[in-house]
Amino acid sequence: MPRSEARVVTDRPHRYAKQLASHLGRKVETSWDEETGLGAVTFGRGTATLTAEPGVLLLAVEGEAEHLDQLEDVVGRHLVRFGVKDELVAEWHRDNGLPGTVQRNLSEDEPSAG
Template identity: 85%
Template sequence: MPRSEARVTTDRPHRYAKQLASHLGRKVESSWDDETGHGALTFSAGTATLTAEPGVLLLAVEGEADSLDRLEDVVGRHLVRFGAKDELVAEWHRDNGTPGSVQRNDAEDAAG
């Protein structure tokens, strides 16, 4: 199954991963383990994993090729919105070598 990954640099990877799992858990199946720093999200179109490591939040999504854009967008957009003050950026890299999407707060979004 096609896979895409993003490394999001942050001083608070556990906080953001937990917040993302909690928020998206209102609409999809989610889990988060504070002790291990691992979480998962199950969407109808695929899955996402969250791994908090020192200084970085590792994100991975897997799904059919036509669903990777949407999975990257949903996971990345929510994370970037939560981390607006920290100017988080989710830049996705796909396992087949094609570029993934990028989510970041634009100056207009941050002002609004």
């Protein structure tokens, strides 16, 4: 299955991964292991993994090619919303070498993408 990954630089990767898993867990199946710093999200059209490492939260999504944009957006959008004060950015890179989507919080005077 096609895969996309994002490296989100943050001083609080465990906190954000746990918050993301908890929030998404209201609608889909999730897991989070505080000891290992590993989490998983199971969507109807793919999966996501969350890996907290020192100074970075590693995100990965897998699914059919036509759903990668949506998977990247759901995971990235929620994460950057939680991390607005830390100005988190999720920039996705596909395993086929193509760039994926980018999620960031835009200031009010900055035009939105799309």
